[in-house]
Amino acid sequence: MDIQVLTQYEKSALHERQPLPEEYLRLSDREMASRIGAARRTLGSRVVILGHHYQRDEVIAWADATGDSLKLAQFAASQASAETVIFCGVHFMAESADVLTAPHQRVILPDLAAGCSMADMAAIDQLEVAWEEMRTLGVTDVVPVTYINSTAAIKAFCGEHGGIVCTSSNAHRVMAWAWERADRLLMLPDQHLGRNTAFRMGVPLDRMVVWDPELPYGGLSADQLRAAKLILWKGHCSVHTRFTVQQIERFRQQHPNGRVIVHPECTHEVVQAADDSGSTEYIIRTVRNSPEGSVWAVGTEIHLVNRLANELAPTRTIVTLDAMGCLCSTMFRVSPNHLLWVLEGLVAGQVHNEIVVPEPTRTWAKVALDRMLQLP
């Protein structure tokens, strides 16, 4: 059995797509589809394939379920009869699925190089140092909250220190839960989701500070930390921070009656300039339910935007906010070739790219995930 677990550092080092055996390269679309279909039929209900919304169409075509990371992890956990879950997404998603699925189920990530630049911005040793430094400064009344887009080690730290996981759909409920337990919370790794959500909940910007893990004591004084309700980790999504206020202004000039909806991983200025913001599931729901004839500019990953545009044409017009197209290059690493390789491996009795979260990380990460899942 070929079990591979990527550490934070190994994952960061893998910037290229995972090499495939020669026989999986240069296949025609037709041969690829025929072989994926054949392997799929042979494996039947023993395998379930999950596709994140940001995956390319040739991969999504084979997914038994599509959704955001939380929806897919929950779906995986509900598929007890499937012994293998193939998660077409990025590394932290496969880790969450491994934590939430039953012991008899295995989780496979088709390309181990499919990481997430945001998750990589919060390393566990950086968090441990930050936590100690806050204590040295006498700031102890803090609940750690991590976005689901983080490593299992960061989730485990939150679980072990009274903290919790959030998603972009439930960040406001999770943050309210955390503030019931402490004066301030530390939000990792995405500063923008934290800032946008807290601002919407009525927290003024001057009660938020940014912790820079590259600087001693995060670059903050004890007084700044004590005055803060929200300590934001200095992390961001390299895809969603590409959207700008100028792009919104340009769209409004071209479509005076059009509406703009963006993901809360965008900067505060962009979220403020947009008409609406929310998770990928919220964006899909809002645009689908809009009146016929609506025109939308959507600020999220290009594969989702293009699929929505195709699905809703010609009754609604959907365009990307970034004319150059905002692609998540790590999501794009999962190719149909990788999917075929792991499927045919299973048919031959070989397990490639299994993601196993080791103990005690698994147990504590589950504590943090379960706290979130138990919220009303």
Ligand code: SF4
């Ligand atoms: S879109 Fe951003 S947060 Fe999502 S996987 Fe890609 S880099 Fe990570």
